Amino acid sequence: MVNAALCLRRPLLVTGRPGTGKSTLAYLIAEELKLGPVLRWPITSRTTLKDGLYRYDPIGRLRDENLRKARKQSATSDRDIGKHLRLGPLGTALLPFARPRVLLIDEIDKSDVDLPNDLLNVFEEGEFEIEELSRLSQDDEHVPVRTDDDGESVDIRRGRVRCRAFPFVVLTSNGERDFPTAFLRRCLRLDLEPPEPDQIDAIIAAHLGPEATAVARQHIEDFLAKRDQAELTTDQLLNAVYIAMSGNDVESMDNVVQALLKPLSGTG
Known part of the structure; x- marks a missing residue:
């Protein structure tokens, strides 16, 4: 099933009792295929799709602007908005890397009822838009934004992030809830039995x-x-x-x- 998910570029939904190695599977794949550090997105009942894609700090941007005015400094470029943006694990995984990244979406069954369906479009298209950047003028079409990889920066063009190779996505579940049919159809499923x-x-x-x-x-x-x-x-x-x-x-x-x-x- 792991090989099938890699070939088909489909998310792998791994179900099993706690302690069966569901999360470890993602790290093993990343290590064996040399796909870089695993991007981990832990899920809670309050998690939304945007949390995984990117985070924007408008309060921090307003504070910096007020501080600039107080110091009577020259106006900053709209590109400085990138200082207050950071890609989440899912958003980072969708960057156009030469080789796919491994994304671990941990304990998806703890999510709000809407999150599995919200993920479908991103899984289908392999891209998303950062609205705060897409509204900028053409003069500021390239904006540096920090990633989930220890704050490294990448240039985002016109607010659009699109993967070159679809990431290998591992979603873990303890089997505590049922998922929508459309979500299950999009994923390949693997049930890990307790070790013999x-x-x-x-x-x-x-x-x-x-x-x-x-x-x-x-x-x-x-x-x-x-x-x-x-x-x-x-x-x-x-x-x-x-x-x-x-x-x-x-x-x-x-x-x-x-x-x-x-x-x-x-x-x-």
Whole structure:
């Protein structure tokens, strides 16, 4: 599904329980394909499409203009509006890079009901307009604007941002809500299952060393038994195994381990 999303230039909607590595998938793809730093857009219930595209600070611009007048300095160019604009993660991903960027839209199921549909047009067209720049005169058609990449600046022409190569978009969901049909049709979908026992061993060995799986075998078995009845995440197990390996007071450490392996929901 990852390869299909890359070939078709379609967003990849990754669904799975917490701790199954949904977000990590975006970073793995960016690293393996050498596509640069991942652009991460965390979603909340108040997030709007414009938050992801760009942010404009009109109060800051007005303050600077009043300060200029107070100092009796010469008038500034309209191009200075770029100092008060900053592209968001989505807006930065849509810049005309030679190679596509990886954009992680994290926990899309926390969004307002309108955001998935609002994303559709941007996904279809691969472009957007910065209204504050499109209204400027032709003399100021090139305006430098900061990006989401640590504030680096790029020139935006006539307020229009259009990608050269559609970014690789990973949207993560915990499966907590249903999405509109039109949104699902635009995305490719991947469901990540919780890791199998042999995968659990490999994860623990990769993080804590090969000896960790033998030392914490009972804790691993307890985790797998509880996970079938309630919601437990792999990082909870990693924390528990790390504590189990580092303590001298075995009885005290066992109490901490059991607390760390407490289910997030359900029974167990």
